[in-house]
Amino acid sequence: xxxxxxxxxxxxxxxxxxxxxxxxxxxxxxxxxxxxxxxxxxxxxxxxxxxxxxxxxxxxxxxxxxxxxxxxxxxxxxxxxxxxxxxxxxxxxxxxxxxxxxxxxxxxxxxxxxxxxxxxxxxxxxxxxxxxxxxxxxxxxxxxxxxxxxxxxxxxxxxxxxxxxxxxxxxxxxxxxxxxxxxxxxxxxxxxxxxxxxxxxxxxxxxxxxxxxxxxxxxxxxxxxxxxxxxxxxxx
Amino acid sequence: xxxxxxxxxxxxxxxxxxxxxxxxxxxxxxxxxxxxxxxxxxxxxxxxxxxxxxxxxxxxxxxxxxxxxxxxxxxxxxxxxxxxxxxxxxxxxxxxxxxxxxxxxxxxxxxxxxxxxxxxxxxxxxxxxxxxxxxxxxxxxxxxxxxxxxxxxxxxxxxxxxxxxxxxxxxxxxxxxxxxxxxxxxxxxxxxxxxxxxxxxxxxxxxxxxxxxxxxxxxxxxxxxxxxxxxxxxxx
DNA sequence: GAACCCATTTATGTATACACTAATGAGACA
DNA sequence: TGTCTCATTAGTGTATACATAAATGGGTTC
Numbered sequence: 001x002x003x004x005x006x007x008x009x010x011x012x013x014x015x016x017x018x019x020x021x022x023x024x025x026x027x028x029x030x031x032x033x034x035x036x037x038x039x040x041x042x043x044x045x046x047x048x049x050x051x052x053x054x055x056x057x058x059x060x061x062x063x064x065x066x067x068x069x070x071x072x073x074x075x076x077x078x079x080x081x082x083x084x085x086x087x088x089x090x091x092x093x094x095x096x097x098x099x100x101x102x103x104x105x106x107x108x109x110x111x112x113x114x115x116x117x118x119x120x121x122x123x124x125x126x127x128x129x130x131x132x133x134x135x136x137x138x139x140x141x142x143x144x145x146x147x148x149x150x151x152x153x154x155x156x157x158x159x160x161x162x163x164x165x166x167x168x169x170x171x172x173x174x175x176x177x178x179x180x181x182x183x184x185x186x187x188x189x190x191x192x193x194x195x196x197x198x199x200x201x202x203x204x205x206x207x208x209x210x211x212x213x214x215x216x217x218x219x220x221x222x223x224x225x226x227x228x229x230x231x232x233x234x235x236x
Numbered sequence: 237x238x239x240x241x242x243x244x245x246x247x248x249x250x251x252x253x254x255x256x257x258x259x260x261x262x263x264x265x266x267x268x269x270x271x272x273x274x275x276x277x278x279x280x281x282x283x284x285x286x287x288x289x290x291x292x293x294x295x296x297x298x299x300x301x302x303x304x305x306x307x308x309x310x311x312x313x314x315x316x317x318x319x320x321x322x323x324x325x326x327x328x329x330x331x332x333x334x335x336x337x338x339x340x341x342x343x344x345x346x347x348x349x350x351x352x353x354x355x356x357x358x359x360x361x362x363x364x365x366x367x368x369x370x371x372x373x374x375x376x377x378x379x380x381x382x383x384x385x386x387x388x389x390x391x392x393x394x395x396x397x398x399x400x401x402x403x404x405x406x407x408x409x410x411x412x413x414x415x416x417x418x419x420x421x422x423x424x425x426x427x428x429x430x431x432x433x434x435x436x437x438x439x440x441x442x443x444x445x446x447x448x449x450x451x452x453x454x455x456x457x458x459x460x461x462x463x464x465x466x467x468x469x470x471x472x
Numbered sequence: 473g474a475a476c477c478c479a480t481t482t483a484t485g486t487a488t489a490c491a492c493t494a495a496t497g498a499g500a501c502a
Numbered sequence: 503t504g505t506c507t508c509a510t511t512a513g514t515g516t517a518t519a520c521a522t523a524a525a526t527g528g529g530t531t532c
Contacts, residue, residue, distance in 0.1 A: 002485065028514065038487045039514090040276070044283055051287035053385070061494075061514065072381075079382040082322035083315075090314065145308075146315040146393075149289070150386055157382075238515065264484070274517045275484090297484070297524070 004041035007031075008048050015054050015065055016159045022067035026055060052156060070213050073161050077206040080154050081199060087142045087151060088182060088198040089191035095141030100187035103134050107180035114172045127172060134179055141186070166212050178204065240277035243267075244284050251290050251301050252395045258303035262291060288392060306449050309397050313442040316390050317435060323378045323387060324418060324434040325427035331377030336423035339370050343416035350408045363408060370415055377422070401445050414440065 014020040032042040046063050049055040055063040113127045139148045178201035185194035250256040268278040282299050285291040294300040349363045375384045414437035421430035
């Protein structure tokens with residue numbers, strides 16, 4: 001694999017995982033030494049990160065990791081709603097009913113996935129893999145390259161948000177039901193219903209995130225830690 | 237200005253204007269010599285073009301200018317509809333009524349712009365500048381960075397399509413009315429109406445393009461020239 | 473005559489050297 | 503003591519050299 005690809009993946013993973021905090025200045029010499037490559041492939045990686053919106057030019061000199069705020073997430077969900085509703089509607093028009101009927105059943109039986117390994121797997125990899133399967137099925141059924149690419153970018157930003165969302169089992173169980181409803185609407189080839197179900201799901205997801213981000217009483221000091229705004233030099 | 241920026245703008249302009257035809261292989265040495273810069277900034281320009289979707293990797297070696305087909309345009313318009321309807325709805329919720337009332341009047345008086353310099357200005361720069369003003373007003377009123385950026389990318393691709401669309405004065409006059417309707421809906425702060433008016437406009441625009449692209453009788457040989465698919469070496 | 477193999481060449485990926493700009497620091501002067 | 507200026511430095515932008523892999527062409531062999 002090319003060094004620029006490895007650098008891009010490594011930096012993207014660090015940003016999404018949160019080990020590179022928002023506001024961190026990504027110096028070329030610094031990062032190239034950290035990743036053990038030269039500046040040329042690193043620059044290409046930074047260029048791709050900037051195009052993704054995970055990094056942004058900083059005073060015309062260097063790039064910084066973009067920040068996340070409740071306002072940012074609200075804007076992201078507005079775009080997400082436009083894209084996912086359209087994708088669900090197209091999938092309902094063009095998709096294979098059998099595929100989505102199967103996904104509907106999987107989500108209706110997802111309580112096991114969510115509750116079973118509640119303690120063993122804090123990342124809920126199993127359930128999120130199922131969600132990813134639904135996303136991929138919708139993308140494939142929508143059969144629209146531009147839409148799929150735009151959604152991929154949204155989901156990239158969403159992965160960052162997910163780290164802050166603190167999804168409790170109750171919310172996850174609710175999302176399973178919402179996803180089942182979406183899959184069911186696509187399976188019966190009802191575009192308007194699929195879009196409406198998607199809209200409902202996204203509305204509730206954003207509501208849940210904003211409520212959690214509103215710094216629940218008892219841990220008010222974490223809210224500032226979760227949304228740093230000042231540029232800071234590497235890992236503080 | 238940086239050499240990489242100049243290269244990016246120059247290549248983008250060449251692709252949008254059609255002087256670099258779809259399928260053209262963009263060799264690094266070749267283009268860097270043509271633009272009088274070294275390979276390093278040119279690579280960054282190619283990277284940005286690839287991120288924009290104007291170029292795509294070619295057999296893992298080099299990049300080619302992406303092609304445009306009626307199917308591609310249809311997909312582009314599906315994404316465009318999702319984005320522009322959402323933007324119009326948000327603008328209707330948040331925008332300043334006075335701004336859009338003024339734009340409505342401008343579009344209602346746009347017949348002069350369109351008919352006046354019908355022969356003198358084949359690109360209709362004046363009218364398209366007015367359209368751009370509406371786009372910018374909607375972007376500003378929607379106040380959503382993610383949405384604006386996604387729309388900017390769509391409009392970039394749309395500029396390529398416009399070259400093939402062969403807009404006659406009748407169609408342009410019709411679009412002026414459609415744009416006036418959109419501006420009016422936003423001015424009265426009716427999100428659903430704004431989205432609907434946008435949907436109607438885009439539906440008719442796509443319809444017009446597809447009809448024109450269907451190779452009108454008398455010039456069937458141009459359809460293959462308009463949508464080249466085979467990679468070709470530079471300007472044939 | 474056709475097919476296969478090897479050499480050459482061409483183009484990309486990477487590293488590094490050089491240039492230039494902007495930030496930083498100290499020192500001098502008011 | 504504060505501020506202005508100049509030198510230093512750190513970091514980015516660009517050019518170029520080198521390495522490597524893929525395409526191409528010629529030669530040989532079956």
